[in-house]
Amino acid sequence: MDQPVHELPIGAWPAGLTRVPFWVYRDPDVARDEQTRVFEGPGWNYLCLEIDVPETGDYRTTMMGAMPVVVARAEDGEIVAFENRCAHRGSLICLEDGGHVKDFQCVYHSWRYDLRGNLASVAFRRGVNGKGGMADDFDITAHGPRKLRVTVLCGLVFGTLSSEAPDIETYIGPDVLVRLRRVLHKKVEVIGRFTQQLPCNWKLYMENVRDTYHASLLHTFFTTFRITRLSQGGGVMVSDNGVAHVSTTLAAEKGPDDSYSGLRADNQELKLRDPSFMNAVAEFNDTINLQILSIFPGFILQQIHNALAVRQIVPRGVDSMDLHWTYIGFADDTPELRAMRLKQGNLAGPAGFVSMEDGAVGGFVQRGIGSADRHAAVVEMGGATADSAETRATEASVRGFWKIWRAQMGV
Amino acid sequence: MLTEIAALNAACAQALDSGRLRDWPGFFLDQCLYKVTTAENYEKGYQAGLIYADSRAMLADRIAALYEANIYERQRYRHILGMPLINAQADGSVAAETSFLVVRTMRDGQMMVFAAGIYLDRLRQDGDGAWRYAERIVVCDSPRIDTLLAIPL
Numbered sequence: 341m342d343q344p345v346h347e348l349p350i351g352a353w354p355a356g357l358t359r360v361p362f363w364v365y366r367d368p369d370v371a372r373d374e375q376t377r378v379f380e381g382p383g384w385n386y387l388c389l390e391i392d393v394p395e396t397g398d399y400r401t402t403m404m405g406a407m408p409v410v411v412a413r414a415e416d417g418e419i420v421a422f423e424n425r426c427a428h429r430g431s432l433i434c435l436e437d438g439g440h441v442k443d444f445q446c447v448y449h450s451w452r453y454d455l456r457g458n459l460a461s462v463a464f465r466r467g468v469n470g471k472g473g474m475a476d477d478f479d480i481t482a483h484g485p486r487k488l489r490v491t492v493l494c495g496l497v498f499g500t501l502s503s504e505a506p507d508i509e510t511y512i513g514p515d516v517l518v519r520l521r522r523v524l525h526k527k528v529e530v531i532g533r534f535t536q537q538l539p540c541n542w543k544l545y546m547e548n549v550r551d552t553y554h555a556s557l558l559h560t561f562f563t564t565f566r567i568t569r570l571s572q573g574g575g576v577m578v579s580d581n582g583v584a585h586v587s588t589t590l591a592a593e594k595g596p597d598d599s600y601s602g603l604r605a606d607n608q609e610l611k612l613r614d615p616s617f618m619n620a621v622a623e624f625n626d627t628i629n630l631q632i633l634s635i636f637p638g639f640i641l642q643q644i645h646n647a648l649a650v651r652q653i654v655p656r657g658v659d660s661m662d663l664h665w666t667y668i669g670f671a672d673d674t675p676e677l678r679a680m681r682l683k684q685g686n687l688a689g690p691a692g693f694v695s696m697e698d699g700a701v702g703g704f705v706q707r708g709i710g711s712a713d714r715h716a717a718v719v720e721m722g723g724a725t726a727d728s729a730e731t732r733a734t735e736a737s738v739r740g741f742w743k744i745w746r747a748q749m750g751v
Numbered sequence: 752m753l754t755e756i757a758a759l760n761a762a763c764a765q766a767l768d769s770g771r772l773r774d775w776p777g778f779f780l781d782q783c784l785y786k787v788t789t790a791e792n793y794e795k796g797y798q799a800g801l802i803y804a805d806s807r808a809m810l811a812d813r814i815a816a817l818y819e820a821n822i823y824e825r826q827r828y829r830h831i832l833g834m835p836l837i838n839a840q841a842d843g844s845v846a847a848e849t850s851f852l853v854v855r856t857m858r859d860g861q862m863m864v865f866a867a868g869i870y871l872d873r874l875r876q877d878g879d880g881a882w883r884y885a886e887r888i889v890v891c892d893s894p895r896i897d898t899l900l901a902i903p904l
Binding site: 437530531532533534535536539558560564612614616617662667678681683685686689690691693696697701 | 787788789791792797798799800801802803804805806808809811812813815816819820821822823824894895896897898899900901
């Protein structure tokens with residue numbers, strides 16, 4: 341059962357899901373293959389919120405891995421998406437984060453595109469005074485940026501370049517879908533957007549999100565204030581294909597809990613002078629304090645009490661990534677509930693009492709494995725499978741990540 | 752008044768840069784608002800902050816967490832402050848706008864321009880006549896934070 345964890349040939353993968361060779365976080369060839377096989381492969385990528393493009397002509401720019409993408413609302417109300425790359429010389433078509441247009445025009449040579457990304461006109465196509473211009477047989481319908489399939493679920497816009505991706509509900513699986521709908525059950529409103537640049541491979545961050553084992557050990561704040569402890573109720577669900585996960589923590593039971601005594605994370609010295617920011621309401625009519633949900637490759641939905649956020653992972657080379665945070669509330673929030681969200685926002689984000697550590701720990705691994713291409717990480721808590729569990733003292737969800745990653749990468 | 756407010760800014764920055772973080776909440780009134788946001792969020796009117804505190808006690812809690820709870824690599828800041836642009840208000844408070852630049856130096860010596868932006872301050876005198884921040888909105892020019900924001904700006 342116990343496998344050696346050293347001296348693997350680079351490129352080889354140990355049997356099973358309990359070992360992850362460190363070269364996967366460092367190899368530029370892996371990063372290049374991930375773009376074609378994962379981000380442009382047969383899965384769904386989160387692109388933006390539906391409310392980012394409410395009206396015809398509204399657009400928002402986003403990323404699908406390394407591929408720049410425009411999401412737009414077309415004349416018939418449909419949300420469409422296409423590569424943000426002019427068919428002429430490859431320049432970005434849109435330079436802003438978002439806006440409202442009648443059509444799109446590349447700044448370089450004024451090639452125009454309609455709202456669906458179809459090439460509509462080429463400047464000086466017939467030349468000037470009968471000279472120059474494009475050949476008569478140049479067919480503008482044969483040129484244009486790559487178009488995405490788009491689907492909208494719970495106000496989230498997802499896209500894929502693959503015709504083989506199953507419908508989004510099948511991709512996520514029924515169990516996690518219920519948890520997504522639990523939170524995103526009515527119209528949301530953006531209350532903040534921030535970008536955190538992390539000094540690590542994107543997979544280290546996604547593993548951290550899916551790692552239910554670390555949360556109450558790394559994050560003293562969680563443990564001390566009993567936001568999430570492994571001894572609290574809850575569990576982790578992993579979809580059969582490994583694509584989606586959701587971890588939940590139920591509200592703490594009253595009374596003493598000495599399961600963390602002696603661990604650094606249980607700091608009983610820490611007392612809040614202003615505990616008002618921990619004031620919360622059970623807005624989803626259940627006892628789930630905390631729910632972290634992810635959809636492969638790069639989408640995360642966070643509910644920590646009333647602090648809600650969508651996070652999008654965008655790789656930037658093998659050892660860097662952007663994490664785009666969109667803090668959300670609901671359009672019908674009462675002023676009291678909105679005030680709670682703003683104060684609880686201190687838990688998450690780049691400066692979050694909890695999340696700041698997740699921003700750093702991937703970098704600790706990235707630096708730690710600087711010469712470990714022949715070695716492997718041990719991912720063995722809670723067994724060897726990627727099945728749902730009624731405990732968070734498991735790495736089942738991390739193994740689920742590798743299950744889908746390896747399926748898409750073909751390794 | 753300009754000198755007093757510039758001196759307050761300098762003293763506040765010195766507390767952060769010299770590692771006397773526990774002194775930092777003392778530059779604020781008991782009832783205050785401290786928010787770190789970005790130019791884009793500010794212009795769009797988004798309410799959330801990277802840090803959002805509506806009392807001096809919340810600021811003290813954040814500092815306590817930095818000492819006793821949070822994990823981050825050893826680092827220090829160097830604030831370079833501009834001249835405050837002040838505007839006395841009819842109610843006796845002062846609105847001040849001050850540019851800042853923060854260079855962050857990590858334990859291994861790596862330095863970077865970590866943040867640049869403006870402090871949008873509202874100042875009032877406390878019971879002893881000393882100027883204190885009733886409100887400090889830290890508007891960072893960049894929407895991007897490198898790794899984490901631990902020490903306040």
